Structures are given as C-alpha cells and as structure tokens.
Amino acid sequence: MFLVACGPDRRVALAEKLMxxxxxxxxxAVMQEIKEPQNNLTDRDYALYALLLSEAMHRxxxxxxxxxxxxxxxxxxxxxxxxxxxxxxxxxxxxxxxxRLYRMKDAMQSFLKALLxxxxxxxxxxxxxxxxxxxxVCLNQEEYEGKMRYSKEALKAALRMDNLFYKNLALCDIAxxxxxxxxxxxxxYYAQVAYDAAIADSLPSQLPHVYTDLGSIYAKMGENGxxxxxxxxxxxxxxxxxxxAILGLYADKVDLFGKLGQYDSAYHYFRKAVASPNLATQxxxxxxxxxxxxxxxxxxxxxxxxxxxTELADSVRKQRHTAEVIALQELYKHEQLSVxxxxxxxxxxxxxxxxxxxxxxxxLHHQRQVTTENLQRMAEMEQKEARLKETFFxxxxxxxxxxxEKGSNILLSDDDWEDIVQNADIIFDNFTRRLQQHYPALNxxxxxxxxxxxxxxxxxEMSQIMHLEKDSVKKRLKxxxxxxxxxxxxxxxxxxxxxx
Numbered sequence: 001m002f003l004v005a006c007g008p009d010r011r012v013a014l015a016e017k018l019m020x021x022x023x024x025x026x027x028x029a030v031m032q033e034i035k036e037p038q039n040n041l042t043d044r045d046y047a048l049y050a051l052l053l054s055e056a057m058h059r060x061x062x063x064x065x066x067x068x069x070x071x072x073x074x075x076x077x078x079x080x081x082x083x084x085x086x087x088x089x090x091x092x093x094x095x096x097x098x099x100r101l102y103r104m105k106d107a108m109q110s111f112l113k114a115l116l117x118x119x120x121x122x123x124x125x126x127x128x129x130x131x132x133x134x135x136x137v138c139l140n141q142e143e144y145e146g147k148m149r150y151s152k153e154a155l156k157a158a159l160r161m162d163n164l165f166y167k168n169l170a171l172c173d174i175a176x177x178x179x180x181x182x183x184x185x186x187x188x189y190y191a192q193v194a195y196d197a198a199i200a201d202s203l204p205s206q207l208p209h210v211y212t213d214l215g216s217i218y219a220k221m222g223e224n225g226x227x228x229x230x231x232x233x234x235x236x237x238x239x240x241x242x243x244x245a246i247l248g249l250y251a252d253k254v255d256l257f258g259k260l261g262q263y264d265s266a267y268h269y270f271r272k273a274v275a276s277p278n279l280a281t282q283x284x285x286x287x288x289x290x291x292x293x294x295x296x297x298x299x300x301x302x303x304x305x306x307x308x309x310t311e312l313a314d315s316v317r318k319q320r321h322t323a324e325v326i327a328l329q330e331l332y333k334h335e336q337l338s339v340x341x342x343x344x345x346x347x348x349x350x351x352x353x354x355x356x357x358x359x360x361x362x363x364l365h366h367q368r369q370v371t372t373e374n375l376q377r378m379a380e381m382e383q384k385e386a387r388l389k390e391t392f393f394x395x396x397x398x399x400x401x402x403x404x405e406k407g408s409n410i411l412l413s414d415d416d417w418e419d420i421v422q423n424a425d426i427i428f429d430n431f432t433r434r435l436q437q438h439y440p441a442l443n444x445x446x447x448x449x450x451x452x453x454x455x456x457x458x459x460x461e462m463s464q465i466m467h468l469e470k471d472s473v474k475k476r477l478k479x480x481x482x483x484x485x486x487x488x489x490x491x492x493x494x495x496x497x498x499x500x
Contacts, residue, residue: 009034012045015052024059027052047077051086054093063097071097088117092130099137108137128157128166135173139180148177164201168194172206175213179220187217208237212249219256228256247276251284258292266292279319283312303427404461412465417448424451428500435500441484449480453497 011030018027034040037049051074054067071094078087095110111134118127131154138146151173158166171194178187191213198206215230235249251273257266266289273285286309293302400420403410412420424431431454432447442450452462459477463470481493 009041009045009049012041012049012052016048019052019055024056028056031056043077044081047074048086050074051078051090051093054097055089058093058096063093063100067097068094068101084117084121085123088114088126088130091117092126095133095137104137104141108134108141111137124157124161128154128161128163128170131157132170132173135177139176142180144177144180148174148181151177164197165203165206168197168201168203168206168210171197172209172213175217179213179217182220184217184221188214188221191217204237208234208245211237215252219252224256224259228253228260231256244276244278244281247273248278248281248284251276251281251288254285254292255288258288258295261295263292263296279312279316283309283316286312300426400455400465404457404464410465420451420455421447424454428454431500435497438500439485442480446480446484449476450493450497453477453493 011034015027015030018024018030031037031049031053034049037046041049050070054063054071054074057063057067071090074090075087075094078090081087091110091114095107095114098104098107098110111130115127115130115134118130121127131150134150135147135154138144138150151170155167155170155174158170171190175187175190175194178184178190191210194206195210195214198204198210211230211234215227215234217227218224218230219227231249231252235246238246238249240246250269253269254266254273257263257269270285270289270292274282276282276285286305290302290305290309293299293305400410400412400416421432425433432451435450436442436447449462452465457465459470459473463473466473468476477493481487481491481496482489485493485496487493487496
C-alpha cells in the first residue's frame with residue numbers, strides 16, 4: 001500500500017488503456033478492484049480514476065448524482081494542473097450529467113468551459129461533439145441563434161475530418177436552427193444541401209431525417225402538398241420497428257390533410273396518431289384534428305378535442321416537471337457526498353455539521369418554494385383555460401368579428417343574439433343563466449353586453465354593434481359593474497366575468 005500511494009497505480013493506467021480500446025466493462029472491473037481510492041491513490045491518479053469511472057457511466061447511460069460528486073475532484077485537479085485534455089474530458093462528462101439532471105444552464109457553462117480547453121486543439125472529433133451538444137442545449141433553451149452558430153462550428157470540424165455522417169448531421173442541425181429562427185429560405189437551403197450530400201455520400205440512413213426536416217419547412221412555408229410528399233417519403237424509409245417516430249409523423253399528416261381540406265384522410269391518420277404511447281404525439285393529433293373540425297363547421301367537436309389537447313399538453317408538462325423533481329431529489333440526497341469528496345482531505349467534521357444545518361434550511365426553503373410554485377401553476381392553468389374558452393367563443397362568432405373588422409354596418413337580429421347567448425352557455429357552462437342567478441338585477445340587454453365582454457370585443461367594437469357612442473357603451477358597462485353587480489371599484493368587468 002505504501003508503494004501504491006507513492007507512485008502511479010498500474011490499475012488506473014490499465015483502466016485508461018481499456019477505456020481507450022472501448023472495453024468499458026473491463027475498465028470498470030479493474031477500477032472496482034481499487035479499495036478506498038481517495039486514500040490509496042495519488043492526487044493525479046484519483047482524479048484520473050474519477051474521470052474514467054464517470055466516462056464509463058456516461059457510455060453506459062448511467063450518469064447520476066453520485067457521478068456529480070465523483071467528477072468534482074477530477075475537474076478541480078485537471079483544471080488547476082493545466083492538463084487541458086483531461087480537463088476538457090471531465091467538463092464534457094459533467095455537461096452531460098447536468099443535462100441528465102435537467103440543469104441546462106449548468107450544462108451550457110460546462111460545455112463552454114470544455115470548449116475553452118479545446119482552443120487551438122487539433123482534436124476535431126471532440127470539437128465536433130462539444131459544438132453539436134452546445135447546439136442541442138441552445139435549442140432546449142430556445143436560444144436559436146446559438147443553435148445555428150455552434151452547429152456551423154460542428155460542420156467545420158466535420159469537414160476537416162472528412163466525416164460524411166457528421167457533416168450531414170451538422171447540415172440538418174443548421175437547417176433546424178434557421179427553421180426556429182423563421183428564416184425559412186435558409187432552412188430550406190441547408191436541408192436541401194443535406195439531402196444532396198446524403199445522396200452523394202451514400203448515407204441512406206440520413207434520408208428519413210432529411211425528409212422530415214424538408215416536410216416541416218414546407219409546412220411552415222404553407223406549401224402543404226410538398227410537405228405531405230416529404231413526410232410520406234420519411235415514413236416510407238423508416239424501419240417498421242420505429243413506431244414512435246412514424247406515429248409522430250402521422251400526427252403531422254393530420255395537420256397537413258386538415259389544411260388541404262381532405263378531412264377523411266385527416267381523421268384516418270388522427271385515429272392512428274392517438275394510439276401512440278407518446279403523450280406529445282397524442283396532443284399534436286388532437287390539436288390538429290380540432291382545427292380540421294373547426295374548418296368543417298363542427299364547432300362542438302372541435303372544442304371537445306381542443307379541451308383534450310389542453311389536458312394532454314398539461315400532462316406532458318407534468319411529466320417533464322416530475323422527471324426534473326426526481327432528478328433534483330436524487331441530487332439532493334447525494335449532496336452531502338459531494339461535499340465530503342471535495343473536501344475529503346480536511347475539515348470533514350466541520351463540513352458535515354455545516355452541511356446538516358444547510359440541508360435543513362434548504363429543505364424548508366424547498367418545501368416553501370414547491371408550495372408557492374404549485375399554487376402559481378394552478379392559478380396559471382385556471383387562467384389559461386379561461387383564455388382558451390374566451391378565444392374559442394370569439395371564433396364561434398367569427399362572422400360578427402369579421403364584419404366589425406371590415407367596418408361594416410352591423411345589424412344583429414334577435415336570432416343572432418340567441419346564437420351568441422347559446423354559444424356562451426355551451427362553452428362557459430350556462431354562463432348567462434348562472435350570471436343572472438347570481439346577479440338578478442341584470443336584464444336581457446345587460447347579458448348581451450356581458451357576452452360581448454366574454455367575446456373579447458373592445459368598447460369601440462361594442463359601440464358599432466349597439467349603434468351607440470363609445471362613451472355610452474363605457475357608461476353602460478360601468479353601470480352593469482357598479483350598480484347591477486355591486487363590484488368594488490378596483491375590479492374590472494372582465495375579471496368579474498372570468499370567474500363565470
């Protein structure tokens with residue numbers, strides 16, 4: 001043991017050799033033979049041991065909070081020693097761990113630090129990987145300029161390596177960046193270049209991805225026929241076992257057929273897409289089919305599907321939030337181990353006492369924060385549902401809105417008003433009846449004004465419909481609010497009616 005502690009450990013060197021040869025399981029087995037590595041290895045060997053074990057976990061897709069603890073001494077040692085190769089590798093692994101734990105800002109910083117250690121390097125393989133993953137994180141954070149910029153740097157590295165597969169991936173990534181920036185001509189150009197390269201370089205496995213990109217771009221450009229053509233090509237080249245991706249493309253076809261007015265085909269693919277186990281695909285299918293029903297004039301069915309879309313979209317967000325919470329809880333459980341590993345040579349007892357106190361305070365703060373966030377989330381969901389219903393109500397009365405926008409002379413019959421009131425009662429659960437029960441002083445014309453408020457009409461638009469001066473409408477609304485509904489002066493009529 002004295003000899004091991006004083007010089008390089010052959011087992012660490014052997015593990016590094018095995019990792020370089022892609023013998024990951026063998027490398028792990030060698031490292032597991034080392035007992036109490038913190039105490040029995042030199043500083044450098046322990047840092048290398050920590051790095052190699054973390055990289056092995058990354059390859060096996062087993063990164064967890066314990067790996068975060070393990071990486072800290074590796075990053076600290078190699079960053080301070082000036083060993084840029086190992087420092088970059090440690091930071092690259094740390095960045096992937098940050099992604100795994102949903103710490104996207106930390107992941108961005110780790111990748112950027114890794115990139116700094118690669119400056120002036122000829123390691124194009126790693127330059128490609130770091131820039132590509134920086135693009136992925138930027139896309140996740142909706143930083144589309146960054147996505148495009150780093151993807152272009154990845155393309156330069158791929159061209160220097162003459163790696164045709166990397167080149168094609170980078171071209172698709174650049175097209176994606178331009179797509180989200182809404183620079184569709186540039187997106188189409190790079191997607192077309194990626195297609196030409198896939199054909200020229202004999203990369204048939206890339207064609208489904210390229211066709212999907214082209215379909216998305218043409219759909220956003222409004223060229224639905226072309227978009228459908230490329231989506232069909234993408235489906236045709238997908239392996240049958242790639243069920244989730246194919247069902248996702250079926251949801252895209254629902255949207256395209258609906259926009260083309262081919263409603264039977266839209267419904268056919270809707271039935272296929274909603275069978276997907278992926279909630280996001282289901283949500284897209286319901287959303288797209290709702291639009292098709294609305295175009296067909298089947299408003300009740302459109303609204304029903306729109307509500308289902310809202311439920312699924314909320315479920316998708318809850319799933320992601322749950323995964324993030326689990327990752328944070330996992331990290332929290334191992335936080336004490338992180339501190340111990342970082343300061344294992346000194347002040348152990350003091351650190352443990354400080355951490356115990358900090359953990360208690362952090363837990364209390366976390367509980368308060370979770371409670372506040374849950375209350376905010378519930379309020380946001382209620383507000384969102386109310387806004388969604390109001391928007392849909394306005395769509396049902398689109399003819400009236402269009403006449404207002406044209407500046408036409410609007411004359412609404414009693415039958416027109418009956419339709420508006422009926423729509424309001426359907427969407428808002430007997431809106432006018434409940435309103436009159438709660439405020440018996442409201443008369444028939446007052447209820448019409450309330451319906452116009454729910455329709456999100458301005459006072460000017462109301463004056464056009466009622467053939468009154470705008471000031472008269474303003475006074476009428478104030479009288480409804482103050483005299484008929486006995487509302488406080490600080491509450492608007494819109495806020496009062498939103499509760500109904």
